[in-house]
Amino acid sequence: MARLKIELLKMKGYDSQKEARIRNLKTKLAAISHTDFNTQYDICGRLYEEYKVYQFDSAYVYTQKLISISQKTKDLARLNESELKVGFLLMSAGMFKETFECLNHINTALLDNDYKLQYYSIKSRAYSDLADYNNDKIYSRFDKEQAVKYIDSAIALSTPNSFERLYHEGNKLVITGQVQQTSKEYIRLLDHYNLTPHQRAMVATGLSYFYEGPYQTETRENLMIIGAINDIISSTKETTAIFKLG
Numbered sequence: 001m002a003r004l005k006i007e008l009l010k011m012k013g014y015d016s017q018k019e020a021r022i023r024n025l026k027t028k029l030a031a032i033s034h035t036d037f038n039t040q041y042d043i044c045g046r047l048y049e050e051y052k053v054y055q056f057d058s059a060y061v062y063t064q065k066l067i068s069i070s071q072k073t074k075d076l077a078r079l080n081e082s083e084l085k086v087g088f089l090l091m092s093a094g095m096f097k098e099t100f101e102c103l104n105h106i107n108t109a110l111l112d113n114d115y116k117l118q119y120y121s122i123k124s125r126a127y128s129d130l131a132d133y134n135n136d137k138i139y140s141r142f143d144k145e146q147a148v149k150y151i152d153s154a155i156a157l158s159t160p161n162s163f164e165r166l167y168h169e170g171n172k173l174v175i176t177g178q179v180q181q182t183s184k185e186y187i188r189l190l191d192h193y194n195l196t197p198h199q200r201a202m203v204a205t206g207l208s209y210f211y212e213g214p215y216q217t218e219t220r221e222n223l224m225i226i227g228a229i230n231d232i233i234s235s236t237k238e239t240t241a242i243f244k245l246g
Contacts, residue, residue, distance in 0.1 A: 004225050007232045018235045022050050041069045041078065048085055053198070053236045059089055080110045084119055091126045092238055096133070099126045117157045117164060124150035128175050147175050163193060167203065174209050182210045201230035205241040221245065
């Protein structure tokens with residue numbers, strides 16, 4: 001908790017570092033020839049990555065630039081990749097109807113394995129979040145079944161022992177409610193993998209779902225604190241951990 005308080009005081013500094021990276025990318029983008037579509041696409045993609053868990057509106061603007069570039073160059077693979085980025089933003093914002101409309105429009109045959117893995121992961125989370133939102137005995141059951149179906153596809157596509165494989169295996173246990181025993185996959189990631197702050201936040205927050213018992217409050221809170229600290233360090237504003245902790 002003391003570390004969390006320190007990091008809260010440093011939040012503006014972390015955000016300033018991100019803003020500096022964003023300004024640098026925007027300067028580079030402005031200097032590029034209007035006919036150099038490949039470099040434009042690359043930098044717009046990097047700006048999207050900077051913004052996607054930081055500022056929804058700005059991230060959305062750069063997805064539209066990516067779509068526009070893809071259409072101008074008639075690159076269908078890039079067009080589908082760009083629409084997938086839109087799907088992630090819509091899903092993160094809880095816009096379920098729009099998310100499924102966007103994802104169902106994507107031709108997965110044009111996606112490489114990495115983007116296909118992202119597609120299944122996003123679709124699984126969309127159905128899982130929708131099930132939690134509906135929280136009823138009729139629709140939630142179907143949504144959970146769909147969430148498991150797509151997380152299984154993501155697991156099948158991911159490399160054994162990779163972050164993606166272990167994270168999705170742990171996430172499947174959360175989706176199916178198998179949280180009576182702790183996730184060995186999440187613990188393995190936290191203890192033995194060199195994770196980015198954003199990855200560490202995701203895993204720690206996910207692991208907290210396995211400690212919902214009446215005598216596990218301290219462990220649950222500590223995991224959410226770890227998640228919140230790493231969300232602050234990575235300037236992540238979609239802060240499930242700090243919301244639950246509060």
